[in-house]
Amino acid sequence: MTKLTRRTAMTALGAALAAPAFVSRANAAEVTLRLHHFLPPVAPMHSKFFEVWAGEIAEASNGAIDVQIFPAMQLGGKPPQLADQVRQGICDIAWTLPVYTPGRFLVAETMSNPFMTTNAEKSSVALHQLMDEFGQNDYPGVKPLAFHTHDGGKLHTRDAPVLSQSDLQGLKLRAPNQATGDMLTALGAEVVFFPVTDMVVGLSNGVIDGCCLPYEVVPAFKLQELTSFSAAPAPAARGLYGNTFSLLMNEAKYNEMSDDLRGVIDAASGAALSQRIGKQFDAFEAFGKSMVEKQGNEIVEIPAEEIARWREAADPIHAAWIEKLNDAGHDGAAIMARANELLDAG
Incomplete structure (x- = not known):
């Protein structure tokens, strides 16, 4: 468990720490x-967020809540099963992606469409607000703790940079989700889908020419050594895509906790936590970009006018998503309009 600094402990959960109920509580865990989650323990999300967050909850509850972290699917199953595992009580908290089960958590998945992200912090705030307004029924039997995104995706390629649609013609790219894959296909790329864990092999043996991912993924898979070029949209343009994430808690487990311990969880979750995770991902993004630069790879900028054409190619994908939301009983146009409004605000 990461050792907490005094500053971390005092700032993260001050409201909960101030509650008188914890003064006399014994330092023995009452709730485990x-x-x-699916990432290895060396991943920054594990070591720099989950371990710190778990320590803060222990501190705020005076040791009454013990969050035990099981990385790399150590409790069994596969990443697409995480949402069901937390609902069924196989685990108490799970971190997962709605796109792992396409079409199931539709409101949460909305901002995984192309050009529906800015930076991670701002997009995470927008996503959490969108879920508060439209996504309350997405997760029955589960208490959502946070929703967030990563920073906008970039195109990382082996042999040549991508500066225009013509550079995408026939390029074999690993797509991060179906909607982004549809856009890249419409622009002329040959898209393949397989788990991110298989990407290293695909790049090494020439099955793919590149991938569409944020910089934060680069260090974990040493993509800076497998690719030579990274292409990002011009500044102020939205990212090519941004997958959404959900941090979920078993509702029955939450409800059986005492009022004061539920208060600790409440203070450690919600919109503020979504923003915090987004900000953390922006830091991960900056570090990943520094690794690309340190490797000496070429970073290029896709011109704004080119991105505008790509966004037009994404319009039919957004329209199809609105229809999918409508078919599920949502107001698809209202959800997409509100998501765009939130992303453009500020």
């Missing part, structure tokens, strides 16, 4: 929460 098993947190399950």
